[in-house]
Amino acid sequence: MKEQLQTLEKEAIAKLHDANDLKDIQAVQVTYLGRKGSITEVLRGMGKLSKEERPVIGELANKVRTTIQEAIDGKKEKLEQEELEKQLQKETIDVTLPGRPVHVAGSHILTSIIEEIEDLFIGLGYEVKEGPEVETDYYNFEALNLPKGHPARDMQDSFYITNELLLRTHTSPMQARTMRALEGTEPIRMICPGKVYRRDNDDATHSHQFTQIEGLYVDKDVRMSDLKGTLHLFVQKMFGEDRELRFRPSFFPFTEPSVEMDISCKVCSGAGCSVCKQSGWIEILGAGMVHPKVLEMAGYDSKVYTGFAFGMGPDRIAMLKYGIDDIRRFYTDDIRFLKQFHEA
Numbered sequence: 598m599k600e601q602l603q604t605l606e607k608e609a610i611a612k613l614h615d616a617n618d619l620k621d622i623q624a625v626q627v628t629y630l631g632r633k634g635s636i637t638e639v640l641r642g643m644g645k646l647s648k649e650e651r652p653v654i655g656e657l658a659n660k661v662r663t664t665i666q667e668a669i670d671g672k673k674e675k676l677e678q679e680e681l682e683k684q685l686q687k688e689t690i691d692v693t694l695p696g697r698p699v700h701v702a703g704s705h706i707l708t709s710i711i712e713e714i715e716d717l718f719i720g721l722g723y724e725v726k727e728g729p730e731v732e733t734d735y736y737n738f739e740a741l742n743l744p745k746g747h748p749a750r751d752m753q754d755s756f757y758i759t760n761e762l763l764l765r766t767h768t769s770p771m772q773a774r775t776m777r778a779l780e781g782t783e784p785i786r787m788i789c790p791g792k793v794y795r796r797d798n799d800d801a802t803h804s805h806q807f808t809q810i811e812g813l814y815v816d817k818d819v820r821m822s823d824l825k826g827t828l829h830l831f832v833q834k835m836f837g838e839d840r841e842l843r844f845r846p847s848f849f850p851f852t853e854p855s856v857e858m859d860i861s862c863k864v865c866s867g868a869g870c871s872v873c874k875q876s877g878w879i880e881i882l883g884a885g886m887v888h889p890k891v892l893e894m895a896g897y898d899s900k901v902y903t904g905f906a907f908g909m910g911p912d913r914i915a916m917l918k919y920g921i922d923d924i925r926r927f928y929t930d931d932i933r934f935l936k937q938f939h940e941a
């Protein structure tokens with residue numbers, strides 16, 4: 598029995614020596630150490646041995662088992678190592694190859710325009726404040742001197758959530774909220790950018806969702822000349838030093854007096870062209886002195902405090918600046934359109 602075990606050990610080691618892959622090794626495992634393997638077979642005959650011989654053979658059998666198992670494990674590791682080496686040889690990386698281009702995202706053109714305007718007004722001491730897009734009827738209309746039934750509400754038909762809740766039609770409600778929160782105790786210099794909504798049929802110049810940026814300046818003794826000076830500076834920085842301004846009388850329920858502001862057309866220098874519709878002027882924003890009723894509703898004493906406000910559409914500004922012919926391009930996410938402005 599002793600010889601039998603020693604022969605099996607030699608055989609197994611020899612087979613392992615010749616093994617070329619994991620399958621060969623697995624076969625040795627099963628043939629010699631498996632439940633029906635040769636060693637187990639030999640040990641079945643232990644019953645015939647004497648009491649003295651049994652522990653000696655038992656010990657030897659365990660030793661042979663351990664030796665074969667260790668040899669199997671060793672060979673396995675060696676083969677795996679070789680396999681890995683081969684793989685690494687095959688997959689060497691050519692570090693001289695050019696890398697794959699990384700696509701870097703960029704800002705949406707409307708975001709860039711808004712940020713440019715924000716930076717300009719931050720430089721004049723204004724604060725940027727953003728507000729909710731779902732608004733109450735009170736802040737969207739009432740607080741801006743547009744009581745229920747006011748005819749000007751028709752021009753700003755909205756998406757209603759309930760009778761009293763709607764998608765804001767302009768960013769002014771955030772300015773009304775800011776005034777209300779301060780209750781006439783402090784001056785205000787703020788600009789408010791964001792998305793606004795109107796119930797409109799989309800076409801090249803109308804979108805049911807667009808952007809707006811509004812400004813508000815409230816303090817003691819604020820005059821129309823302050824409005825003009827501020828907007829003049831804004832135009833020169835945004836559109837160029839050589840631009841001229843003109844103000845035309847207009848109407849907004851929340852300002853009195855109200856104006857519309859035009860800038861001189863750069864394309865034709867005032868001679869008239871298709872961009873300015875032959876007028877030499879391009880309308881850029883609406884503005885005015887904050888209506889006393891709006892100040893009073895927010896808790897400001899309109900005999901002490903006055904203010905000016907203005908509102909403009911980044912969509913329109915971008916369309917003029919880059920000659921974009923259709924407002925829907927901003928909102929239909931054609932990456933070829935949006936990418937054009939990433940280096941702008």
Ligand code: 2NL
Nearest residue numbers: 769772773851883884906907908909
């Ligand atoms: C336009 C005109 C305007 C305002 C917005 C405003 C806000 C408050 C009080 C008074 Cl809280 N006025 N905003 C004033 C005049 C014009 O926008 O054509 N926007 C695109």
